[in-house]
Amino acid sequence: MTDRMIVSATINGEPLEFLADQRDSLLEALRERIGLTGTKEGCNDGNCGACSVLMDGRLVNSCLVMAAEVEGADVTTVEGLATEDGLIPLQQAFLEEAALQCGICTPGFLVAAKALLDANPNPTEYEARYWLAGNLCRCTGYDKIIRAVLKAAEA
Amino acid sequence: MVATEKPDSYQVVGTRPIRHDGTDKVTGRAGYGADYQAAGMLFGRVLRSPHAHARIKSIDTSKAEALEGVRGVITNADFPQPDDSQVEIGEGATTSARWMLDNVLAGEKVLYTGHAVAAVAAIDPHVAEDALDLIEVEYEVLEPVMDVREAMDENAPVLHEFLRTEQIASAFGGGEMVGAKPTNVAKFLEFKAGDADAGFEEADVVVEREFTTTMAHQGYIEPHNGSAFYNKDGHVTIWSSTQGAFGVRDMTAGLLQVPVSQVTCEPVEIGGGFGGKIGIYLEPLAALLSKQTGKPVKFTMTRQAVLEATGPTSGTYMRVKVGAKNDGTLTAAHVYLVFEAGAYPGSPMGAGAMCALAPYQVPNAHVEGYDVVLNKPKVAAYRAPGAPASEYAVESVMDEVAQQLELDPMDFRLKNAAVEGSRRPDGAVYGVIGNEEVMEVVKSSEHYRSELQGENRGRGVAMGFWFNVGMESSAYASVNADGTVSLSLGSADIGGTRASIAMQLAETLGIAAEDVKPQVVDTDSVGYTMVTGGSRTTFAGGWAAYESAMDIRRQLEERAAAIWDVDREQVSYGDGGVTGPADDDGNERSMTFKELAGQLAGSGGMIQGRADVNSMEAGPAFAGHIVDVEVDPETGKVDILRYTAVQDAGTAIHPSYVEGQIQGGVAQGVGMALTEEYFYDDDGRMLNSSLLDYRMPTALDLPMIETHIVEVPNPGHPYGVRGVGEVPIVPPAPAIANAIADAIGLRMRDLPMSPRAMLEELLPDED
Numbered sequence: 001m002t003d004r005m006i007v008s009a010t011i012n013g014e015p016l017e018f019l020a021d022q023r024d025s026l027l028e029a030l031r032e033r034i035g036l037t038g039t040k041e042g043c044n045d046g047n048c049g050a051c052s053v054l055m056d057g058r059l060v061n062s063c064l065v066m067a068a069e070v071e072g073a074d075v076t077t078v079e080g081l082a083t084e085d086g087l088i089p090l091q092q093a094f095l096e097e098a099a100l101q102c103g104i105c106t107p108g109f110l111v112a113a114k115a116l117l118d119a120n121p122n123p124t125e126y127e128a129r130y131w132l133a134g135n136l137c138r139c140t141g142y143d144k145i146i147r148a149v150l151k152a153a154e155a
Numbered sequence: 156m157v158a159t160e161k162p163d164s165y166q167v168v169g170t171r172p173i174r175h176d177g178t179d180k181v182t183g184r185a186g187y188g189a190d191y192q193a194a195g196m197l198f199g200r201v202l203r204s205p206h207a208h209a210r211i212k213s214i215d216t217s218k219a220e221a222l223e224g225v226r227g228v229i230t231n232a233d234f235p236q237p238d239d240s241q242v243e244i245g246e247g248a249t250t251s252a253r254w255m256l257d258n259v260l261a262g263e264k265v266l267y268t269g270h271a272v273a274a275v276a277a278i279d280p281h282v283a284e285d286a287l288d289l290i291e292v293e294y295e296v297l298e299p300v301m302d303v304r305e306a307m308d309e310n311a312p313v314l315h316e317f318l319r320t321e322q323i324a325s326a327f328g329g330g331e332m333v334g335a336k337p338t339n340v341a342k343f344l345e346f347k348a349g350d351a352d353a354g355f356e357e358a359d360v361v362v363e364r365e366f367t368t369t370m371a372h373q374g375y376i377e378p379h380n381g382s383a384f385y386n387k388d389g390h391v392t393i394w395s396s397t398q399g400a401f402g403v404r405d406m407t408a409g410l411l412q413v414p415v416s417q418v419t420c421e422p423v424e425i426g427g428g429f430g431g432k433i434g435i436y437l438e439p440l441a442a443l444l445s446k447q448t449g450k451p452v453k454f455t456m457t458r459q460a461v462l463e464a465t466g467p468t469s470g471t472y473m474r475v476k477v478g479a480k481n482d483g484t485l486t487a488a489h490v491y492l493v494f495e496a497g498a499y500p501g502s503p504m505g506a507g508a509m510c511a512l513a514p515y516q517v518p519n520a521h522v523e524g525y526d527v528v529l530n531k532p533k534v535a536a537y538r539a540p541g542a543p544a545s546e547y548a549v550e551s552v553m554d555e556v557a558q559q560l561e562l563d564p565m566d567f568r569l570k571n572a573a574v575e576g577s578r579r580p581d582g583a584v585y586g587v588i589g590n591e592e593v594m595e596v597v598k599s600s601e602h603y604r605s606e607l608q609g610e611n612r613g614r615g616v617a618m619g620f621w622f623n624v625g626m627e628s629s630a631y632a633s634v635n636a637d638g639t640v641s642l643s644l645g646s647a648d649i650g651g652t653r654a655s656i657a658m659q660l661a662e663t664l665g666i667a668a669e670d671v672k673p674q675v676v677d678t679d680s681v682g683y684t685m686v687t688g689g690s691r692t693t694f695a696g697g698w699a700a701y702e703s704a705m706d707i708r709r710q711l712e713e714r715a716a717a718i719w720d721v722d723r724e725q726v727s728y729g730d731g732g733v734t735g736p737a738d739d740d741g742n743e744r745s746m747t748f749k750e751l752a753g754q755l756a757g758s759g760g761m762i763q764g765r766a767d768v769n770s771m772e773a774g775p776a777f778a779g780h781i782v783d784v785e786v787d788p789e790t791g792k793v794d795i796l797r798y799t800a801v802q803d804a805g806t807a808i809h810p811s812y813v814e815g816q817i818q819g820g821v822a823q824g825v826g827m828a829l830t831e832e833y834f835y836d837d838d839g840r841m842l843n844s845s846l847l848d849y850r851m852p853t854a855l856d857l858p859m860i861e862t863h864i865v866e867v868p869n870p871g872h873p874y875g876v877r878g879v880g881e882v883p884i885v886p887p888a889p890a891i892a893n894a895i896a897d898a899i900g901l902r903m904r905d906l907p908m909s910p911r912a913m914l915e916e917l918l919p920d921e922d
Contacts, residue, residue: 023281032280037190038183040426042376043458047846050376075615093180095173098811100648101819103180104377104426110181125859133855136846138374138427139650141818142854144811 009070011036012080020067026060027051029067030077038078038107042136049135052108052115053077059115061134064068078107081114089155090114090148099148101139113149122153167661168874170670171811173177174654175523178422187424188380188396189455196382197226197276199441199454200283202290203464204265204272205301207530207839208312211261211292214273218289224282227447228290230273231260235412236444256410257534259439265294266498268840269463269531271436276444276452299839300531303495304472306339306529313337314498314528325505325581341500342526344508345921348580354487354519358478363489365474366548367907370467370495370833374823374851377426377460381437382453385446392420393442394453396425398432398647399686404678410439418442425647425687428506429823430536431466433686462844465708467833468537469494469502473548475511481827483562483570485551488517488580492524492545497533502526506622507541508883509581511549513620514590514777515571530839534687538820539621539881543827543888547906550617550889553903564616564893565598579627587868589803589818589877590777594618596863597779602799613898619778619885623878624689625770625871629682630699632660632707632764636756640664642673644696645684650819650880651812658808659697659874662702665731666748681709682767682877690878693808694773695868701873702766708764711751717760718751719744733856774869774877778802780821780886784894793829793895799861799884805869817883818860824887826852826895832907 003022010016011034020029027044030053042050044063051062053060054076064151081088090113093099100106109132116123121130128149129142137145179185187476206888216228237252256262261270273290277283288666300306300314313676318604320334322343335338355361382394391411397403400420408418425432437454456465474491490511494504557567572591578584597603597616607614629642642657657671715733716723721744726735733751735744746754747854755803783796807813830850834842843849868875888906896902901916 019465021279021281028280031190032192035192036183037186037192040187041189041455042856043846044427045458045845045847048376048458054478078181082182087178087181094181095177097176098171098651098809098815100177100180101812101815102375102427103176103185103424104187104375104424106180107183128905129854133853136374136376136853138376138429138823138849138851139819141820141822141852141860142857143818143860144815146854146859 005068005135007067007071009072010074012076016085025058026067026070027062030062036077036079040104040107049112050105050108052111052135053054054094054111054115054145059112068104078110081110090117090152093148093152097144097148099149105135105137109137109145116149129153134154159890165662166665167658168806168808170486171809172654172658174651175657175673176648185424187377187426188382188394188867189452191382191394191423193451196279196451197448197769198280198283199274199276199438199444199452200287201271201460202273202287203460204261204268204270206265206294206296207268208297209265210297211263211265211296212295214291214888215291216273217575219275219286222286222289222587224278225275225286226278227444228273228274229440229443229447231256231262250499250501255406256500259410259436260416262661266531269460270534271464274440275446276448278839292485300339301835301839303470303493303527303529306527307493307525311339314339314530319529323505337370339528340525341496342504344505345523347521349519351487351489351519351521355478357480357486359481360556360559361476361478362552362559363474363476364552364904366551366904368471368544368547370470370531371827371831372462372467372849373429373431375427375429375431378458379432379436379456379465380454381441382451383438383441383445384451385442387414389417391442393418393420393438394423395420395438396423396432397429398425398649398688399617399679400647401645401683402686403435403438404545407437407438407442408429411442420678425649428649429538430540430688431779433688434535436465450766458846459844462842462849463841464532466535467532468540469534469544471494471495471544472843473545473549475552477552477554479560481560483560483567484849485517485518485571487517488512490522490545490549494524494526494541495531495534496526497526497531498528499533500526500528502534503536503541503861507545510542510620511545512580514573514618516573516577522580526903538823538884542619542621542885546619546885547888550886551892551904554893554896557844559590560636562595565603568618569594569598574758582596587867587870588775588777589865591802592865593777593779594799596801596865597781600781600799600863602781602797602861608781609785611788612783613891613894613896614781615893615897616779616781617886617889617893619882621690621776621882621885623694624691625695625773626691627686627767627769628684628699629767630696630703630765630805631681632703634707634752634755634762636753638752639655639670639672642671642700643676643681644673645723646675646692646696647682647687648675649687650816651809652687652696654810655693655808656700660700660704662750662874663701664707665679677820682685684864685781690776690880694872694878695768695770695874697876698768698770698807699766699874702768703764708765714755714758714762716749718754770871771864772871774805774871776803776877776879776882778886779880781891782890782894784891784898786895786898788917791917793891793908795825795858797915798858799863800883801863802879802883803867803877804879805867805872806866806875807864808874808876810864813864813879814862816880817862820883821860821887822852824884825857825891827906828888828891829907830909832909
């Protein structure tokens with residue numbers, strides 16, 4: 001049988017203890033142990049960015065982080081972006097600019113773009129493209145995503 | 156046929172409302188197939204072949220079954236064995252039930268690396284993975300066939316002993332067996348118009364070139380998934396991210412050999428498809444393992460398996476010969492296509508053949524194509540299947556002909572443009588099309604007229620054509636007392652079709668798009684609806700929404716007549732409400748939709764509209780692209796400096812999502828052109844089955860993609876819609892190839908035009 005462990009972390013502002021397999025990635029733990037399925041699996045090897053989350057404010061691919069590593073950490077997923085006041089400007093801009101088609105890459109892009117705007121509130125188009133090059137989208141050709149991120153930066 | 160309304164009278168069509176499912180998709184709430192969770196759920200994993208071609212001598216699952224936590228293991232032998240009957244797999248294509256089952260789990264042979272061999276269900280995903288290592292498979296390894304021209308050789312190893320060549324006359328429909336010997340050539344297609352030999356005699360310039368393309372994957376970011384629960388009463392419920400829930404229902408029922416009424420597909424969101432999520436891979440495994448274990452079973456596929464065992468479109472070998480007179484008039488064309496089918500017959504060779512010359516009037520044409528099996532994954536539809544390859548070859552040669560004749564590439568194309576009434580070489584005659592209009596917009600665009608300066612920079616253009624399809628869609632629309640409408644649809648929403656369909660219902664009723672609540676429902680809750688594919692969903696789904704709104708309008712007229720106690724004929728619906736004859740005081744009677752909706756319950760009950768449409772024709776789509784590139788002669792890398800895409804959408808229902816389809820198609824076309832390819836070693840193992848090494852465009856690889864939407868309304872649709880999704884993937888590769896030629900004088904005739912391929916041409920030979 002597998003080896004289980006209890007992990008204590010703050011997930012989207014709430015302190016949480018969860019049971020994880022020692023082999024679980026953070027992505028597996030979020031999706032299959034905790035039930036936060038907003039974070040998506042696209043490749044499971046760090047190449048598509050669909051599983052992007054913030055760990056202590058730093059952008060990571062959750063498929064490349066072990067669940068055990070988030071002990072004591074503060075994790076933000078797409079489910080933690082909107083506030084009591086509603087959608088954040090990035091989410092609103094994605095809707096207004098039609099920056100999603102199928103929507104599977106959207107959680108990762110939103111989290112990665114949040115990290116970008118936290119670090120650089122007024123990115124150029126090139127800076128936005130460079131920062132988001134770790135997130136693959138196959139539907140949009142990126143045009144409307146980049147426009148949405150730049151629009152949110154102005155908000 | 157229905158009349159097209161005057162576009163400038165539209166209130167909703169052509170606007171850009173926020174999509175109805177948007178909030179769920181920016182907050183993580185939207186439920187995709189892999190998000191399915193249930194108490195007691197088991198996790199499924201698949202054992203895959205390490206060999207490209209081998210006979211399976213034995214499979215021993217006993218050690219895997221004995222592992223603690225494993226609840227079930229299945230192989231091909233656990234399925235009811237099918238006969239050789241043909242089954243529909245969407246967009247008019249068929250396959251045999253035997254081939255479908257053997258592709259889901261290999262039968263006597265494995266035919267490509269990654270071919271599924273056995274499946275496991277366990278209480279934990281890691282346990283399921285451990286169990287795969289305990290399954291013992293004994294293979295007799297056979298020589299693989301990896302090159303499509305070698306596969307055609309009569310001495311090549313044969314994949315299927317029973318396969319004989321079938322000669323067909325069209326991409327749509329069967330033919331007759333012409334071969335007597337076992338072969339890898341599954342199909343041969345040939346059609347002619349005029350006399351090609353005579354046409355080449357007339358020509359002043361003849362250009363003949365050879366081209367190859369490699370397999371390319373749809374590259375959806377969401378891997379395949381499939382979950383199922385087989386209830387004790389025999390009813391199977393499936394959760395699967397698919398382009399066609401009804402197709403998954405029918406195919407899974409077929410493989411399980413149960414009636415379709417015994418299978419329900421739940422609506423879940425889908426993370427991209429592009430044609431690659433029409434077939435089935437995991438659903439039957441989940442269903443059979445759920446039957447065995449009594450538990451719900453969830454399968455998700457690894458990215459490696461997605462690349463090795465699903466999807467790709469065909470690699471090809473092609474020859475194209477074009478003749479023209481000095482004034483630019485085309486006289487003849489010969490197109491010769493060989494398409495990789497992968498392990499089982501069914502490449503998009505036929506569509507590629509019919510599209511190849513479609514933008515032009517070619518008086519004399521000879522087109523032939525071959526569908527050839529080899530030890531690679533069975534190909535699936537991929538955005539305008541077949542057209543990107545064949546039109547890349549033709550558009551590259553057209554550019555060379557124009558160059559040799561010293562004609563402007565757009566003037567040359569306009570001189571030969573197919574127009575209403577033109578006959579395609581395969582025999583089809585065009586109705587109202589926007590081909591010439593698109594070419595004119597390309598030619599007059601600021602981008603085309605602008606000057607491009609700088610070393611190693613060049614500009615290219617190319618046209619693209621795709622048929623688009625209509626087929627079956629249903630809608631069910633229920634009026635609510637608050638003046639809204641709940642709209643039930645059977646089409647998976649991959650790119651905003653809830654919105655584009657709801658908008659057509661709103662337009663017809665004269666209400667706001669926000670007052671329609673579109674939802675995708677399960678296969679027991681709406682009429683039969685074909686796949687979200689063929690660029691058909693906004694076309695056919697929108698038509699069904701229009702008809703269901705007309706059904707509501709008729710009923711509202713009757714109801715208003717009853718409320719007012721006037722003759723039915725005196726009431727009419729228009730401008731968002733009903734009007735009737737003046738009352739005794741001379742005041743005209745009228746009620747808005749909302750007012751009448753509020754009175755329905757008390758005047759006879761709520762009402763619903765419903766519709767089924769089945770159009771065998773859709774409006775063909777034409778696109779013209781302009782691209783500026785810069786070639787780095789040191790590295791061979793090609794940068795896209797500027798990109799403009801022009802396309803006839805018929806009517807753009809939601810322009811943002813039309814632009815989005817165009818931009819997305821361009822991005823995939825750029826990937827196909829420059830970086831995406833399948834590498835195999837001599838043993839037939841794929842060497843680049845990750846998203847690091849299968850290199851799709853990132854945000855940094857592309858500029859903003861300018862779009863020009865041309866609207867030549869389709870007279871075969873109530874709102875003039877043509878499909879828009881597929882054609883934009885067609886022109887990028889030839890446009891880029893033509894731009895590279897303009898930049899450095901080098902004609903690249905193999906895709907992708909990767910830095911490696913470019914350097915092989917640019918660097919001096921070492922020997």
